Every structure is written in C-alpha cells, then in structure tokens.
Amino acid sequence: MIIAPNIILVGPMGAGKTTIGRLLSQSLGNEFHDSDRVIEENAGADIPWIFEKEGEDGFRHRETQALYELTHNMDKPIVLATGGGAVMREENRTILRNGGLVVYLYATVNQQLVRTSKSNHRPLLQTGNPKATLSKLFAVRDPLYKEVAHIIVETDTRHPKSVAKKVWDAIEQHLKLENA
Numbered sequence: 739m740i741i742a743p744n745i746i747l748v749g750p751m752g753a754g755k756t757t758i759g760r761l762l763s764q765s766l767g768n769e770f771h772d773s774d775r776v777i778e779e780n781a782g783a784d785i786p787w788i789f790e791k792e793g794e795d796g797f798r799h800r801e802t803q804a805l806y807e808l809t810h811n812m813d814k815p816i817v818l819a820t821g822g823g824a825v826m827r828e829e830n831r832t833i834l835r836n837g838g839l840v841v842y843l844y845a846t847v848n849q850q851l852v853r854t855s856k857s858n859h860r861p862l863l864q865t866g867n868p869k870a871t872l873s874k875l876f877a878v879r880d881p882l883y884k885e886v887a888h889i890i891v892e893t894d895t896r897h898p899k900s901v902a903k904k905v906w907d908a909i910e911q912h913l914k915l916e917n918a
C-alpha cells in the first residue's frame with residue numbers, strides 16, 4: 739500500500755481545491771485542512787473582513803503564517819487546500835514545494851467563472867467584470883502554479899468525485915514512479 743505524504747492542492751479560485759481536498763481526505767482517511775479556514779480561525783474574522791480592514795497585504799501575511807503552520811506542525815500527513823493566491827509569494831512557493839506533494843488543479847477561466855459565481859465570499863472577484871479579473875490573475879498565476887506543482891490535473895469532469903479519483907490516480911502514479 740502506498741502511504742501518501744501531505745497532499746497540497748493549488749490552483750485558481752473555483753478550481754475545486756476546497757471541494758476536491760475534502761473528498762480526497764475522506765477517501766484517504768487523512769485530516770483535511772483549508773488554509774483559508776485557518777486564516778479565518780486565527781483572525782477570528784472572515785476573509786472579506788480581513789481584506790477590508792487589513793488589505794490584501796494583511797491577508798497575504800496571514801496566509802504565509804497559516805501555510806507554514808500547516809506544513810510544519812502536523813504529526814500525520816494531511817490534505818491541504820490552499821487559496822488561489824497562495825503561490826504569489828516566493829516564500830510560500832518554497833513552503834508549498836517542500837511541504838508535500840503539490841497538485842495543481844487546472845480549470846479554464848470559463849469554468850472558474852461559473853464555479854465562483856455561486857458565492858460572493860471572494861473579495862478579489864467583487865468587481866464589475868469578474869471574468870476579466872480571473873483572466874488577469876490566471877495570466878500571472880498559471881506559471882507559478884506550474885512552477886510549484888509536482889502534478890497537474892484537469893478538473894474538466896463535471897463531478898467532484900470523479901475529479902478526486904483522477905487526482906488520487908495521478909498521485910499513485912507519481913509515487914510509484916518515484917519509488918521505482
């Protein structure tokens with residue numbers, strides 16, 4: 739049996755990091771953590787409030803602390819969903835790359851748009867043209883997701899369960915090759 743190390747999901751808003759991460763953790767029996775939830779718990783406030791009061795810089799500072807905490811203070815391997823901007827800081831990319839097996843959940847801008855339109859809890863998308871914002875962010879961040887990832891998985895399948903299965907198959911394949 740293959741024992742998975744920390745599995746760290748990166749990718750744009752709406753790629754499904756939170757949803758797929760939770761499903762993956764259920765099938766592996768590993769604890770699930772979401773850096774956005776840890777940031778909110780540590781701050782005692784939600785993400786829109788943090789952005790409003792502390793700006794994006796304040797949020798990014800908290801995000802670095804949460805990523806460090808989650809990759810250093812756990813005694814068992816976990817599944818970690820990150821926020822879409824977690825790759826922006828170089829120090830975060832080092833934390834992520836060294837913190838476990840990094841999976842880039844890829845989604846097209848149109849998929850990101852559809853999937854993020856169900857919620858208004860993403861401050862960066864509270865703009866007149868969320869599609870243009872997602873496109874701009876994607877142009878900057880896609881190379882960074884690729885830089886940090888060990889594996890890339892397309893999330894084009896409609897059902898989160900089949901994406902979670904695809905992710906696990908890709909991880910197994912990667913670990914088998916690594917141990918061959």
Ligand SMILES: Nc1ncnc2c1ncn2[C@@H]1O[C@H](COP(=O)(O)OP(=O)(O)O)[C@@H](O)[C@H]1O
Binds near residue numbers: 753757758819
């Ligand atoms: N493969 C998928 N197909 C369809 N909808 C999805 C898929 N993955 C996630 N979703 C939906 O998209 C929304 C955003 O997912 P979420 O997990 O919050 O993304 P992220 O954490 O990457 O921003 C949720 O409503 C979720 O149910």
Ligand SMILES: O=C(O)C1=C[C@@H](OP(=O)(O)O)[C@@H](O)[C@H](O)C1
Binds near residue numbers: 749750756820821862
């Ligand atoms: O892309 C980003 O910069 C952000 C993505 C969000 O997480 P999700 O990717 O889980 O939506 C959250 O961290 C915050 O709103 C900022």
Ligand SMILES: [Mg+2]
Binds near residue numbers: 819820
């Ligand atoms: Mg999320």
